[in-house]
Amino acid sequence: GAGVSQTPSNKVTEKGKYVELRCDPISGHTALYWYRQSLGQGPEFLIYFQGTGAADDSGLPNDRFFAVRPEGSVSTLKIQRTERGDSAVYLCASSSTSAGSYNEQFFGPGTRLTVL
Amino acid sequence: AQTVTQSQPEMSVQEAETVTLSCTYDTSESDYYLFWYKQPPSRQMILVIRQEAYKQQNATENRFSVNFQKAAKSFSLKISDSQLGDAAMYFCAYSPYGGGYGNKLVFGAGTILRVKS
Numbered sequence: 001g002a003g004v005s006q007t008p009s010n011k012v013t014e015k016g017k018y019v020e021l022r023c024d025p026i027s028g029h030t031a032l033y034w035y036r037q038s039l040g041q042g043p044e045f046l047i048y049f050q051g052t053g054a055a056d057d058s059g060l061p062n063d064r065f066f067a068v069r070p071e072g073s074v075s076t077l078k079i080q081r082t083e084r085g086d087s088a089v090y091l092c093a094s095s096s097t098s099a100g101s102y103n104e105q106f107f108g109p110g111t112r113l114t115v116l
Numbered sequence: 117a118q119t120v121t122q123s124q125p126e127m128s129v130q131e132a133e134t135v136t137l138s139c140t141y142d143t144s145e146s147d148y149y150l151f152w153y154k155q156p157p158s159r160q161m162i163l164v165i166r167q168e169a170y171k172q173q174n175a176t177e178n179r180f181s182v183n184f185q186k187a188a189k190s191f192s193l194k195i196s197d198s199q200l201g202d203a204a205m206y207f208c209a210y211s212p213y214g215g216g217y218g219n220k221l222v223f224g225a226g227t228i229l230r231v232k233s
Contacts, residue, residue, distance in 0.1 A: 033220060042120075042207050042223030043161070056220065089159060102149060102168070105221065107161035 002026070004108035006092050012114045013082055021077040021111045025094030032075050033105060034067055035091040043091055049075060050097070082115045089113070118143045120210050122224035129198045130232050136183075137193045137227050139208030145169075147213035150184065151221070152193045156204040164206070167191065169213070195229075203231040 005024045013019050025032050030051050035043035045059040049069045060066070064082075069075040079086055089112050093105040120141045129135035141150070152164040167175045167184050174182050179199075183192045195202055205226045211219040 035221075040225075042209075042225050043221070045220040045222070048220055059220070091159075091161065093161075102166070104163055104166075110159045112159075 006108040006111050010112045019079050023075045023092030029094035030097050031095045033093045037089040084115050087115045118222050120224035124227045126228045128230045134196045139191045141210050149211045150191045151209040153207045154204045
């Protein structure tokens with residue numbers, strides 16, 4: 001079956017603009033994660049959805065960042081008033097959820113965001 | 117807060133040889149998971165191997181094996197018979213044990229592995 005997909009693959013924007021990054025998880029996966037990977041670093045957790053609700057948004061850096069998952073499938077990460085420091089690869093991952101077992105996170109190829 | 121440290125920014129190995137990548141972590145939890153992920157230039161993060169902290173036996177997956185030292189909080193990855201396709205960035209990662217209900221990953225900074233032919 002299809003894996004996690006993310007669009008766009010690359011996004012270039014100007015400082016101060018608004019951007020939306022989309023994630024299509026594996027069909028049937030109820031858990032969805034967003035991570036941010038700055039150049040030369042490991043990914044950092046941003047937010048985790050269980051179904052439609054954000055179960056953990058402790059990684060969002062400030063109120064310019066927010067994410068939605070209105071129907072429990074596709075998720076959109078939204079960044080307002082972009083800053084040059086927001087430039088990074090944004091990774092999405094999804095997993096199924098089964099009580100008492102480990103659920104592997106499957107990653108998408110990421111969106112590379114460049115803020116000029 | 118949990119942290120993961122990879123002290124080797126870059127490693128090189130000759131094709132068909134063995135290489136070990138190091139990782140240490142810090143946590144106050146007794147139950148957790150540890151992982152090694154591979155990230156090639158395509159950016160696709162691929163799970164290489166997983167270790168449950170409550171298991172004493174070291175995990176193995178074909179040419180990949182780990183040396184898990186719980187008391188020392190050390191988790192190294194050994195790649196045997198290295199192949200050109202193993203060249204990538206490798207990340208060590210930690211996840212708390214949550215009974216399967218979704219857990220965020222904490223990653224190290226990564227180690228670039230170069231494989232020489």
